[in-house]
Every structure is written in structure tokens, then in C-alpha cells.
Amino acid sequence: MAKNFHTDNKAFMLYKDWEDIFQALDSSEEIGELVMALFAYAKRGETPKLSGGTKIAFLMMRAAIERDGIAWEEMCAQRSECGKKGGRPKKSDESGNTDEKAEQTAASADNAEEKPQGINDTAEKPKAISQTKRFSEKAKKADKDIDIDKDKDIDKDIDKDKDKDKAIDKEKKKDAGTAKSVVRSFGTHKNIMLTSEQYNELESRCRSVGLSLESYISKLSQWLFTKGRHCTDPYRIISGWLDNDSKRKTAAKPKERQGCDLSWYDDFAMNFDLSKFF
Secondary structure, three states, X not given: OOOOOOOXXXXXXXXXXXXXXXXXXXXXXXXXXXXXXXXXXXXXXXXXXXXXXXXXXXXXXXXXXXXXXXXXXXXXXXXXXXXXXXXXXXXXXXXOOOOHHHXXXXXXXXXXXXXXXXXXXXXXXXXXXXXXXHHHHHHHHHHHHHHHHHHHHHHHHHHXXXXXXXXXXXHHHHHHHHHHOOEEXXXXXXXXXXXXXXXXXXXXXHHHHOOOHXXXXXXXXXXXXXHOXXXXXXXXXXXXXXXXXXXXXXXXXXXOOOOOOOHHHHHHHHHOOOHHHO
16 A cells, blocks of 8 residues: 555654744744644645745745655655565466476475485575575665655755745845835925935935934925925935035034034025925
8 A cells, every 4th residue: 555645654854954944934923833834734734824924934845845755655665566576476377387486496395305314405595595685685776766866856856945045035125125115204294205215315414414304304394385385306305405505514614603503504495496396
């Protein structure tokens, strides 16, 4: 009877490089869910409903478990076949003639009583030893062929796992890029639309010259609300203001402007003609 690795095999392999996959999961709950899913598949062949990173990790590990299980089934089949060939006597041919070796064995049995006592039948022993040796060599060769085929399958699956890892890394980079491009609303009236990347860039530039990005955003937000207008590119406007104010602040003498006095550009920001940007 053919073996089934789900029900007949009492163990399955956990690989060391799976540690990185477990650590990449977001929570202990997801790790526990993945472990129980692996046991359910290895023991009963069940495929639980999973989602997100847990599902991707399960598909990768399931392929390895299935690969090892199929190799185990083939190895059991090979050994069973070798056992059958070694223990089964040859059948008679269609004409009813018995095997030559069977006839010789029967003749040896009939002539056993005619041989004098004390004479050992040493002629058959080397032959039996030779047959056993040949059978052992065949069994070892079959096991070796199975191991070679298993190694080839493992190499193929490793390459597939690497491709899947690259795909996961690509998705992570894509998600990171999407997070940077998410548009958020700023200002008192929530009418200044900037991406996270634009906001971080402007904030870094303001901080480097001692200016306040929130002040720029608030004044532009109030101006748009008062005029009833909509700004399509607030990043370009604020960036232009920042460039001009940075140059002025760099050129100013320390005695003329002490510390971080923002009043000198408040009037500029409020009185600046924005109509040319719309």
C-alpha cells in the first residue's frame, strides 16, 4: 500500500532560514497562526484561510513541506519494491517449466541423503553470499539515486524561494514608496495638500535655517480661506517663499536681526501676490 506523507509520516522539516520569515511577521498572533497552519497542512493536508504576509509565508513553507513529503513517499516506494524483488521466487514460464535455479535446488535436496555424512555443501554458500551482495549494492544505488533526485528538487525549490523573497522585497519597497506619496491635509482650514515626502523635505529645509514650516502653512491656509481660492501646488509656493526667506536671512547681519524673529517675513508672506501661481 502506497504511503501518504500527510498521514503516515510522523514528522516534517523546519528549515533554519525560515527564521527570517517568522521575524518579518507583524505580531506574535500571526506567528502562532502560521505555525498552526503548517501543522494542519503537514498532518492532515488542510490549507487554512490566511491573509497578508502570513499567507505568503505559508505558501513558501507549504511548498517545502510538500516537496519533502513527496520525496519521502518515493523513498518508501523504492524500498518496498526492492524488498519485494529480493524475497519473491521466480514464477514458472507459460510452458509449465520451472525455473532452472528451482530445479537445481530440488535436485540438491533429493541428493542430500546420498551424500556421506561429514561432507559440507560449500559449493552453494559463495553463490548465496554473492547474490546477497548484489542485492545490497542495488539497494544502496537506488537510495543514492533517490538522494540525488531529492537534492536536485531542493535546489529548484531554493531558487523558487529566492524568487519569492525578491517579490516580497519588491512589494515592501512599493508599499514604502506608496506611503511617501500619500497626500495629507495641513493648515488651520485643512486646505494645504502635501505628500509626506514633500512635508518632510520642507520641514528639513526650514529647520536647517531656523524657520517654521507651520507658520508658512498656516498663513497660506488662512489666505486661501479668506480669498475663497484653491491652491493646486502649495509645495511650489511654500518652497519659493522658503528660498527667498533663506537668502534674506543668510544675507542679514547679526545686529539687524537677532535670534529667530519671524516678523520680517510675516508681512512678506501675507502681502505676497499669489495670483501668478494659480
